[in-house]
Amino acid sequence: MIRWLVGLIGWSLLATQVLAADPVMIGVGYLGLAGTRSTLSLVEQPAENDGVAGARLAIEDNNTTGKFLNQRFTLEERRIREGEDVVQAATELAEKNGFIIADLPADALLKVSDALRERGTLLFNAGAIDERLREADCRANVIHTAPTRAMLADALGQYLVWKKWSRWLLVVGSHDEDKLFADALRRTATRFGAKIVQDKTFEDKGGARRTDSGVTLIQRQMPVFTQGAPAYDVLVAADESEVFGAYLPYRTWDPRPVAGSAGLVPRSWDASQDQWGAIQMQNRFVKLNSRRMTPLDMQAWTAVRMIGEATSRTNSGDVKKVTDFIKGPDFSVAAFKGTKLTLRDWNLQLRQPILLVDGRMVVSVSPQEGFLHQVSELDTLGYDRPESKCKLK
Amino acid sequence: MSSSCRHNDAALPPPPAGEGWGEGVSTRESPQAERALSRIASFDAIRPPPQAGEVKIARGQISHMLSAALLMALATAAAPAHAFIAYVSNEKSNTVSVIDTDSWTVTKTIKVGQRPRGIDFTRDGKFVMVAVGDDDTIQMIDAKTQAVVDSLPSGPDPELFAQDAAGKTLYVANENDNTVTVIDLEKRARLGDIQVGVEPEGMTISPDGKTLINTSETTNMAHFIDTNSRQIVANVLVDARPRFAEFKHDASEVWVSSEIGGTVSIIDPGKHEVIGKVNFEIPGLRKEAIQPVGIGMTKDDKTAFVALGPANRIAVVDVATRKVTKYLLVGQRVWHMAFTPDEKYLLTTNGVSNDVSVIDVAAQKVIKTIQVGELPWGITIAP
Numbered sequence: 001m002i003r004w005l006v007g008l009i010g011w012s013l014l015a016t017q018v019l020a021a022d023p024v025m026i027g028v029g030y031l032g033l034a035g036t037r038s039t040l041s042l043v044e045q046p047a048e049n050d051g052v053a054g055a056r057l058a059i060e061d062n063n064t065t066g067k068f069l070n071q072r073f074t075l076e077e078r079r080i081r082e083g084e085d086v087v088q089a090a091t092e093l094a095e096k097n098g099f100i101i102a103d104l105p106a107d108a109l110l111k112v113s114d115a116l117r118e119r120g121t122l123l124f125n126a127g128a129i130d131e132r133l134r135e136a137d138c139r140a141n142v143i144h145t146a147p148t149r150a151m152l153a154d155a156l157g158q159y160l161v162w163k164k165w166s167r168w169l170l171v172v173g174s175h176d177e178d179k180l181f182a183d184a185l186r187r188t189a190t191r192f193g194a195k196i197v198q199d200k201t202f203e204d205k206g207g208a209r210r211t212d213s214g215v216t217l218i219q220r221q222m223p224v225f226t227q228g229a230p231a232y233d234v235l236v237a238a239d240e241s242e243v244f245g246a247y248l249p250y251r252t253w254d255p256r257p258v259a260g261s262a263g264l265v266p267r268s269w270d271a272s273q274d275q276w277g278a279i280q281m282q283n284r285f286v287k288l289n290s291r292r293m294t295p296l297d298m299q300a301w302t303a304v305r306m307i308g309e310a311t312s313r314t315n316s317g318d319v320k321k322v323t324d325f326i327k328g329p330d331f332s333v334a335a336f337k338g339t340k341l342t343l344r345d346w347n348l349q350l351r352q353p354i355l356l357v358d359g360r361m362v363v364s365v366s367p368q369e370g371f372l373h374q375v376s377e378l379d380t381l382g383y384d385r386p387e388s389k390c391k392l393k
Numbered sequence: 394m395s396s397s398c399r400h401n402d403a404a405l406p407p408p409p410a411g412e413g414w415g416e417g418v419s420t421r422e423s424p425q426a427e428r429a430l431s432r433i434a435s436f437d438a439i440r441p442p443p444q445a446g447e448v449k450i451a452r453g454q455i456s457h458m459l460s461a462a463l464l465m466a467l468a469t470a471a472a473p474a475h476a477f478i479a480y481v482s483n484e485k486s487n488t489v490s491v492i493d494t495d496s497w498t499v500t501k502t503i504k505v506g507q508r509p510r511g512i513d514f515t516r517d518g519k520f521v522m523v524a525v526g527d528d529d530t531i532q533m534i535d536a537k538t539q540a541v542v543d544s545l546p547s548g549p550d551p552e553l554f555a556q557d558a559a560g561k562t563l564y565v566a567n568e569n570d571n572t573v574t575v576i577d578l579e580k581r582a583r584l585g586d587i588q589v590g591v592e593p594e595g596m597t598i599s600p601d602g603k604t605l606i607n608t609s610e611t612t613n614m615a616h617f618i619d620t621n622s623r624q625i626v627a628n629v630l631v632d633a634r635p636r637f638a639e640f641k642h643d644a645s646e647v648w649v650s651s652e653i654g655g656t657v658s659i660i661d662p663g664k665h666e667v668i669g670k671v672n673f674e675i676p677g678l679r680k681e682a683i684q685p686v687g688i689g690m691t692k693d694d695k696t697a698f699v700a701l702g703p704a705n706r707i708a709v710v711d712v713a714t715r716k717v718t719k720y721l722l723v724g725q726r727v728w729h730m731a732f733t734p735d736e737k738y739l740l741t742t743n744g745v746s747n748d749v750s751v752i753d754v755a756a757q758k759v760i761k762t763i764q765v766g767e768l769p770w771g772i773t774i775a776p
Contacts (some may be wrong), residue, residue: 061591061611061612064571064590064591064612065590065591065609065611065612065613065614068590068612068614068616068625068628069628277568277592277610277634280550280568280569280592281592281611283550283569284569305611309613309633312613312630313630332633332653332654333633334610334611334613334633334634334653339653339681340633340653340654340655340681376679376681377679377681
């Protein structure tokens with residue numbers, strides 16, 4: 001009797017295997033740096049799985065769809081420690097994965113993209129917001145789901161102008177990326193008719209972000225720093241390095257709102273975004289990762305979903321076929337932002353609405369009403385085709 | 394400043410109240426101007442609506458003449474011939490508005506659970522079922538007392554549901570956990586779950602009751618489910634974010650609207666293949682604003698109405714040619730619709746402008762606007 005049962009089970013196992021053809025396997029790699037950056041606000045401190053957690057959710061979403069199409073997605077994560085060779089790590093990752101989601105600084109990303117070009121691996125830049133990766137240094141094998149500094153600055157600028165807060169006090173940090181963001185903000189002001197009444201620098205003299213003495217000193221420093229400014233409507237801070245921005249709200253000499261790197265911040269995503277069906281995805285994310293979803297999580301989620309969208313539309317896991325479809329005119333992806341997201345074919349940047357958030361709520365979503373464009377209103381954010389210096393190769 | 398991008402000062406309206414709640418997308422197409430138009434349309438209602446008979450005689454359709462004559466005869470026989478009761482779920486205010494289609498006024502506002510969306514009458518007309526997503530249940534409103542009397546054991550975050558022809562079994566799309574819940578309506582008990590794609594939403598059942606169609610928003614598929622075995626028998630890929638499915642009454646086609654894709658896919662339910670698409674184009678409106686959601690089809694399967702969301706319009710589609718013949722301007726962010734049983738009127742829910750538009754089906758004209766609760770979403774009319 002037992003032998004008979006075992007035989008039956010064995011036979012049925014065999015039968016299932018024969019009936020279901022092997023699924024098409026689609027390997028996705030995730031390449032990022034080890035360690036996390038330090039922020040002024042403890043609640044904004046990124047988790048160690050920032051970014052990859054979004055990719056993981058998208059892999060689950062793709063697999064739910066994949067089970068109807070006999071496609072199976074896998075995720076392989078690789079973190080680069082200091083001193084490790086990023087190109088070697090990327091090459092190893094590319095052996096099993098035709099697609100790589102990268103959260104890397106611009107230079108490292110360029111090295112990786114050049115090293116993997118021959119192999120045909122498709123890279124998704126989920127982390128770097130540098131303009132040059134979409135302009136002079138653009139690459140034909142890199143798709144950008146992260147917005148650019150100019151897109152973020154324009155999204156904020158449109159709202160400030162719409163609000164008629166057109167006199168800006170610009171405060172810029174002393175690090176390179178702060179200056180790049182400030183450049184983007186100055187360009188925005190010129191485009192949309194805002195006036196920068198004063199351009200101030202906040203020197204980073206070093207020091208700890210957290211001290212036992214707490215806010216006492218900051219409360220004295222910030223009013224003095226912003227004292228004597230010409231009449232302005234809003235203080236716009238460029239502090240990507242997290243040195244002073246978050247200290248400004250409620251502490252300016254004149255009672256003025258703060259925007260930019262603190263106060264009202266432009267972001268691709270926010271944990272409080274619940275419009276356009278986003279609540280279901282936010283719930284899925286919290287269930288899977290036991291924390292809330294960040295912009296980097298969303299940028300990685302979108303990248304993996306773009307792969308899933310293309311594999312289901314082409315009914316194929318072939319990297320070349322999928323890449324061609326993503327770059328083609330019929331591609332679009334839904335990402336809970338109220339409109340379909342498409343690629344700018346001249347530099348492979350994903351068009352997307354940008355949220356303006358205050359840390360608790362979504363205050364507005366840009367592009368704002370009245371900013372018009374003959375192709376897509378989303379192209380009022382960032383550099384447009386006629387201005388682009390990108391030549392894809 | 395870029396050559397191709399300009400800032401149009403004149404088009405800056407004040408911030409629209411209640412913009413951007415729920416799944417709604419607010420329009421960017423000068424809402425004030427459109428509202429003004431819509432209001433003008435509603436003034437038409439002061440005059441009597443055009444006589445259905447007149448319009449139809451002009452078209453020379455004998456059968457329609459007869460039915461129109463019959464309707465008119467009925468209208469003279471009993472004064473409130475078209476006195477139907479419509480129930481509208483208000484997603485934001487957690488209420489259901491009751492509309493009398495004789496006076497076109499809200500006669501009662503019923504407090505329900507949180508985030509009411511999908512709404513439908515039971516087949517016997519005794520209860521109104523309303524999915525209250527944030528309370529993870531479906532509430533039953535007694536149509537006589539117009540009060541919530543019971544609830545059904547759905548899965549988490551129910552949104553839309555469909556019932557079989559006999560009104561015995563209810564199928565509920567639960568957006569939060571990728572399942573369809575099967576409920577015995579008589580016993581009000583849960584019979585089981587069916588695993589489907591990511592974010593199930595649209596639900597419809599074939600006229601013979603044998604096939605259930607569920608659409609999943611992130612998987613972008615219409616799942617064909619055998620109601621006997623409760624197994625998926627086919628999956629049909631459609632355009633992005635499919636939200637609503639509707640069978641033709643003769644069961645020859647299923648129409649599925651894709652909100653982000655901006656199309657309606659027409660599926661052959663026998664072959665499980667997309668056999669055609671309805672495309673929409675409105676001069677002066679950017680393509681992204683066209684987001685098809687609700688679909689209504691006349692009983693003769695000749696005309697379909699498609700709600701286009703933030704395009705603030707209902708498209709009138711000739712079912713045979715699959716071409717849009719007319720766009721009707723309604724309120725802002727139009728979601729769903731329901732016909733009066735005599736098919737004289739079509740009522741649409743307009744999410745952002747918090748009202749219901751009344752369309753004269755024969756004249757294909759908006760004749761009235763009725764203010765309801767905040768962010769109206771679903772609508773059903775007593776059989």
